[in-house]
Amino acid sequence: MAETDFWKGHGTENDFVLLPGDAEVTPERVRALCDRRAGIGGDGVIRAVGDGSHWFMDYYNADGSLSEMCGNGIRVFALHLREEHHATFPLEIGTRDGIKVLSESELGFSADMGSPRVVGTSTISVGDRTWPAVHVDMGNPHAVVFVDDLDDAGPLHDPPVHDPADYPDGVNVEFVVRRGPGHVAMRVHERGSGETRSCGTGACAVMVAAARADGAAYPATYRVDVPGGTLAVTLDGSLDQDGRVHLDGPAVIVARGTTAL
């Protein structure tokens, strides 16, 4: 594979390898880059496709599969564009789920994630345990499972079992506990990446499911704790009136270099 520049970054420890727009990307190359022992290591790869004024986040999961959207990745991508390409904000970024607008914030960056869709209910199983799940579409698919304790789901070495009729393209599964009013904590098993330290779209799905269950008054902001840190998620209006979700959190670049992987 031809040598290419790379950057490594994370948002609440959901970590990504960033590549320039002319880098060749194949599923094999994504897997090699994301390998935590033989590669750089990451939950996904982001290719920065653009011409200096229009940008597209070309996102891949660690197993080489595509996803429509990545909420933590888009903040890291925004930081990369500011540092390496002099991008100014607010900034429109294209994704497979359409255009997202990124703004600078006290925490780092805030992303307008659009209007969520609560599709219905489903079930999720791990081992001999089965829970009801709320199906939330954030552009990518999520199953939100309220549990008594975050350890209830066990070590999550294998993907939780979902109903393929509800999720024909697979699903990201969030296990959630309540910590207090407007405050939840979650673990996530990501489609294509396994258990990760955070998931931005997952935090949005969790907030939407929790606020809906709480009968929250809008705008509502929830603190969402993840193993890798804390995110703030705001729903600016009711779901019936196409309220939009805003995801706010940190972004960090930790390394840059070249790789022939």
Ligand SMILES: N[C@@H](CCC[C@H](N)C(=O)O)C(=O)O
């Ligand atoms: N970690 C991401 C979500 C990445 C995509 C996901 N695994 C999928 O396949 O939909 C986030 O921060 O949102």
